[in-house]
Amino acid sequence: MQGNKIVNDLNFPDTDAHDGADDHETRTQEPRLWRDDGWTARVIKNGDDDGWAVEMIKDGEAEPALVGPWTxxxxxxxxxxxDSAAFFTLVKTASEVLRRHEQQLHALLHKNIKVTSASGLLDIKLDIVPDEDNPYALLSACDEFGEQLAQVRVGTGFKLTMQSATAWIENDFKKPA
Structure with a gap:
């Protein structure tokens, strides 16, 4: 079947067609569809107006990482x-969008504060575990050498602040109420 392509009503190659080659080796360079380096760029009709848009989809993902206007x-x-230059720019931009989303998610799920205590500088961490059925958070304390001194399970609504961290330390690392 190599060389034959299934075409849908919009003259786009069918994304489900597969010639048996490894997906990472599949390379398509058409005016409205490019696939390479784990990414697909597809030029689509912009539903909001008479113009065009381009969507960037990372291999294995259901939703586009980036959708933007197209010239x-x-x-x-x-x-x-x-073309090659546009595809390279789109891959770079979409990758940066994904990287920012990952950084934002990490910042939401992991917080830490440095607290000076009687026993020295402590690193207090709050790590949220977003389990679908039973989400929770772990509050932990490590000394300046990285050795864990305490860890307790808390609710995902626990707010890690300098005041809450200090109160936890002063209460001998007992689970906060």
């Missing part, structure tokens, strides 16, 4: 074709 061609009706 009209010279005829002012059809989209400008994708």
């Amino acid at each position: 009209m061609g010279r005829d002012k009706k059809n989209p400008k074709p994708l």
